[in-house]
Amino acid sequence: MPRIAVVLSTGAxxxxxxxxxVKPEAYYQTMRPNLLKSNYQTASDYLEKNRTKIFSExxxxxxxxxxxxxxxxxxxxxxxxxxxxxxxxxxxxxxxxSIGANAAAWVTTDNSLxxxxxxxxxxxxxxxxxxxxxxxxxxSAARVEARQVTAKLELYNSKYVEAxxxxxxxxxxxxxxxxxxxxxxxxxxxNDAWIDYKKALDVYQTxxxxxxxxxxPRFLVADALRVLQALGPEFQTELQQVQSRFPAVPFKPQAxxxxxxxxxxIHASGEAPYKVDKFWEAKAGPDVLRIxxxxxVAKPSNIVGARVSLGGVTADTELGENITAIAFQNLADHMxxxxxKAITRAVTKFIAAKAAQGAGAKMTQSGNQKTQAAGAVxxxxxxxxxxxxxxxxxADKRSWITLPAAVNxxxxxxxxxxxDLQVAFVGPGGRPMGSTSIPVEVKAGEIIFxxxxxxx
Numbered sequence: 514m515p516r517i518a519v520v521l522s523t524g525a526x527x528x529x530x531x532x533x534x535v536k537p538e539a540y541y542q543t544m545r546p547n548l549l550k551s552n553y554q555t556a557s558d559y560l561e562k563n564r565t566k567i568f569s570e571x572x573x574x575x576x577x578x579x580x581x582x583x584x585x586x587x588x589x590x591x592x593x594x595x596x597x598x599x600x601x602x603x604x605x606x607x608x609x610x611s612i613g614a615n616a617a618a619w620v621t622t623d624n625s626l627x628x629x630x631x632x633x634x635x636x637x638x639x640x641x642x643x644x645x646x647x648x649x650x651x652x653s654a655a656r657v658e659a660r661q662v663t664a665k666l667e668l669y670n671s672k673y674v675e676a677x678x679x680x681x682x683x684x685x686x687x688x689x690x691x692x693x694x695x696x697x698x699x700x701x702x703x704n705d706a707w708i709d710y711k712k713a714l715d716v717y718q719t720x721x722x723x724x725x726x727x728x729x730p731r732f733l734v735a736d737a738l739r740v741l742q743a744l745g746p747e748f749q750t751e752l753q754q755v756q757s758r759f760p761a762v763p764f765k766p767q768a769x770x771x772x773x774x775x776x777x778x779i780h781a782s783g784e785a786p787y788k789v790d791k792f793w794e795a796k797a798g799p800d801v802l803r804i805x806x807x808x809x810v811a812k813p814s815n816i817v818g819a820r821v822s823l824g825g826v827t828a829d830t831e832l833g834e835n836i837t838a839i840a841f842q843n844l845a846d847h848m849x850x851x852x853x854k855a856i857t858r859a860v861t862k863f864i865a866a867k868a869a870q871g872a873g874a875k876m877t878q879s880g881n882q883k884t885q886a887a888g889a890v891x892x893x894x895x896x897x898x899x900x901x902x903x904x905x906x907x908a909d910k911r912s913w914i915t916l917p918a919a920v921n922x923x924x925x926x927x928x929x930x931x932x933d934l935q936v937a938f939v940g941p942g943g944r945p946m947g948s949t950s951i952p953v954e955v956k957a958g959e960i961i962f963x964x965x966x967x968x969x
Contacts, residue, residue: 735764
C-alpha cells in the first residue's frame with residue numbers, strides 16, 4: 514500500500530488563522546483626523562454607517578462604548594446615554610457569564626469570545642454617563658452615575674478570590690460626586706460633599722500617588738477646606754486637620770464668594786493606551802510552546818493641560834485622573850488570570866496535537882487504505898494545531914480606544930454674567946498648543962461645568 518505524505522506549510526496555517534482572526538482596528542485611524550478637528554458628528558456617522566463591517570456581534574460592547582463616546586462629544590447627550598446604558602447592561606451580562614463555568618475560555622482564544630471590557634473601562638461608562646447628565650444640567654442624575662464608579666469597583670473586587678484589584682476605589686469620581694452635591698445647596702449638600710471629599714483625599718494620598726503618579730489635586734483640597742469652613746464650628750477640628758496636611762493650599766471662604774459664580778472645567782486629554790502582543794516561550798522537548806498575552810502601550814500626548822481665564826480670573830488645570838496609569842495597573846492585576854488561561858490553552862492544544870499526530874501515524878501504517886487516509890487527515894489536523902500553537906498564538910488586544918489618556922480640572926470663582934471662557938492649551942513643559950473660547954453664563958451662587966476634549 515502506498516504511504517500518503519502530506520506537507521502543511523507554516524505560512525498556509527498562519528494565513529488561514531489570520532483570515533479567521535479579529536479584524537485590526539484600523540477604523541480608528543480612519544476616524545482620527547476628524548477627532549483631531551473636533552468633527553465628532555462626522556466620526557459618529559462613519560462609525561454608524563460601517564458598524565456591521567467594523568464590529569461583529571462579539572464586539573458589540575466596543576460599539577456601544579465608542580459610539581456612545583462620539584455622541585457625547587457631539588453633544589447628543591440623551592442618545593449617548595442610551596448607548597451607555599446598553600454598554601452597562603452588556604458588560605454586566607457578559608461579566609456574570611464569565612464568573613460562571615465558561616470552559617470555552619480555557620480552550621479557545623479570548624478573541625473568539627465576546628469582549629466584556631476591562632474593569633476600568635466598565636466603570637468609566639458611568640463617568641461618561643455623568644458627563645452626559647452634566648451636559649443636560651441634571652446634576653442629581655450625574656451624581657448617581659459618579660457614585661456608581663466606586664460601587665462597581667467594589668462589586669468586581671468582591672468576586673476575585675485571589676489577586677484583588679489595586680484599582681478598588683476612584684478618587685476622582687468621588688471628588689466629582691462631592692462637587693455635584695454642592696450644586697444642590699444647603700447644609701445637607703455641603704455635608705454630603707465633605708464625605709466625598711474626605712474619602713477622595715485619602716484615596717489620592719494612598720493609591721493614586723503611589724500607583725498612578727497622581728498627586729492630591731489642589732482643587733480638591735481647596736474644595737474640602739471651603740466646605741468645612743461653610744459647615745461651621747462643629748467641623749473646626751476637621752478643617753484644622755486638612756490644613757495641617759496641606760498647609761500650602763489656599764482656599765476661598767464663603768464670605769469671599771458671596772454673589773459670585775463657580776466654573777468647573779473638566780478637560781479630557783489625549784488618547785487611551787492600546788494593546789499589543791507579548792510572548793512567553795517554553796520548551797517541551799524539541800517543541801516550543803508560545804504563549805501570547807496583552808500589554809498596554811501608552812500614546813504620547815501633545816496637549817497635557819490648559820490655562821483657563823474668565824472675568825480676569827485665571828487657573829491652570831491639574832491632573833485628576835490618570836486613565837493610562839490606571840489601565841496599566843488594572844491589566845497587571847489581571848495578568849495572572851490571563852496567563853493561566855493562555856498557558857492552559859497552549860498546553861491543551863499541544864497535547865491534542867501530539868495525540869492526533871501519534872494516532873495518525875499509527876493509522877497510516879495500517880493495511881487498510883481508508884484507515885491510512887483517515888490517519889493522514891488526523892496527522893494534518895495535529896500539524897495544524899502544533900503550528901498554530903507555536904506560531905499564530907494571539908492575545909486579545911481589544912479595548913475602548915476613544916477613552917482619553919487623562920482628565921484634568923480647573924476651578925474659577927468669577928463675577929456673575931455672560932462672557933467667553935478663554936482656554937489656552939499647553940503641552941509638556943508648558944509650551945503653547947493652541948487656544949479656544951467658549952461662551953458661558955455664570956449666575957450668582959451657582960456652579961456650572963464646562964467639558965473639553967482634546968485628542969492630540
